Amino acid sequence: MKTVRSTFLSLLTDRPAGHVPRIAATARRAVAVAALAASAALSATAQTTPNVPGTPFPGGPTTLIVPYAAGGLTDNLARALGQRLAERWGQPVVVDNRAGGGTVIGTAAAARATPDGRTLLVTSFGFTANQFMVPNLPYRQSALEPLAMIAVAPAILFVHPSVPADDVPSLVRYMRTSGKPFSFASSGNGSSPHIGAELFASRIGVSIVHVPYRGNGPGLNDLVGGQVQGMFDSKAALSFVKAGKLKALGISSLKPSALAPDLKPIAQSGVPELATFTTASWFGVLVPEATPKPIQNRLYADIRAVLDMPDMREAIDRAGVEPLPLTQPEFAAYLKSEAERWGPLIREKNIKAD
Structure with a gap:
């Protein structure tokens, strides 16, 4: 000027x-x-300055890539987040489901996106696990930068009523002495329920029969029907416990969880080998690594503001997950710790994604 x-x-x-x-x-x-020049300067300021009331940001439609099919938990959380961001920005926010390849297809698309803040990846556990399960990934793990955590979902350990166990210690005794491998259902090879079951079995020194399904629903149906004996699943399956069709033995958080306050954490069950046992699905937002820091700051501030809205917290609660507000460095550290926890187990068990 x-x-x-x-x-x-x-x-x-x-x-x-x-x-x-x-x-x-x-x-x-x-x-x-x-x-x-003045107009351009004002436009740039509007797109990078956090919390400017009425500011149109990010200057056009935004795409939330979800590497899972529509209707699942990650998709539902992405749509709830996108709706409220659209209202906050006065700009369209579109959810783009790119399922396939064990989340590889959608993740690769997000990694290749223009780093302008208008393409975000809303993903989950597969982002951590695929670097160990999928050879020759078509993207670098570092090509996507952690931006904001949405929520976590500690898993609940369910068993069929025919299993002679009413708590974790009695289940461990049964699994060790029955003379045959215990069967665990999961939502697919390499899924969080699968790897959680493998970790549980590894800690107590037994083998399991893993039965993968195309999603939690079919696996849960066979668990209720007695075709399999156990499964790590979400809070939503507690309805089968109330109906007497399943037993819930514990939750995989280290401390008691508001999701199921009546359930004792598996880590506090008194089995020494399980004293640090924890497994959970996480749900978060990542951006292409070259996205300018001022834009990342604005995105983070707005996502955090949306996550603090009462109706968004209600949507998170209805989904059966817990909000977990983390700063960007904390989210990055969380993903690093997840990789350090699951990488050795995945390699040891030679777990491959579907």
Whole structure:
């Protein structure tokens, strides 16, 4: 702005009188340039300054890539988040389901996206596990940067009523002495319920029969029907416990959880080998790594503001997960610790994604 203004003044003072018409025309052009520069500066400020009321951000439609099918938990959380961000920004927010390849297809699309803050990845446990389960990933793990955690979902250990165990210690005794492997259902090879079951069995020194399904629903149906003996699943399956069709033996958080306050954490069950046992699905937002930091700051601030809204907290509660507000560095540290926990187990058990 100062350079444009100086040019305009020099045109008025340094030219001879016979050049006045040309000076006037040039001056008008200079004023126009100044106006455009001011407009651009205001636009840039509006897109990078956090918490400016009524600011249109990020300057056009935003896409939330979800590497899972529509209707699942990650998709539902993404849609709840997107709706409220659209209202906050006054801009469209579109959920783009790119399921397939064990989340690889959607994750790769997000990693290749233009790093302008208008394409975000809303993902879950598969982002952590795939780096160990999928050879030759079509993206670098570091190509996506952790932005904001949405929630976590500690798993509940369910068994069929025919299993002679009413708590974790009695289940461990049964699994160790029955003479045959215990069967665990899961939502698919390499899924969080699968790896959680493998960790449980590894800690107590037994083998299991893993029975993968295409999603939690079919696995849960077979558990209720007695075709399999156990499963790690979400709070939603507690309805089968109330109906007497399943037993819930413990929850996989280290401390008591508000999701199921009546359930004792598996880590506090009194089995020494399980004293640090924990497994959970996480749900969070990542951005392409080259996204400018001011834009990341604005995105983070707005996502955190949305997550603090009462109706968003209700949506998170209805989904059967717990909000987990973390700063960007805390979220990055969380994902690093998840990789350190699951990587060795995945390699040891040679677990491969579907």
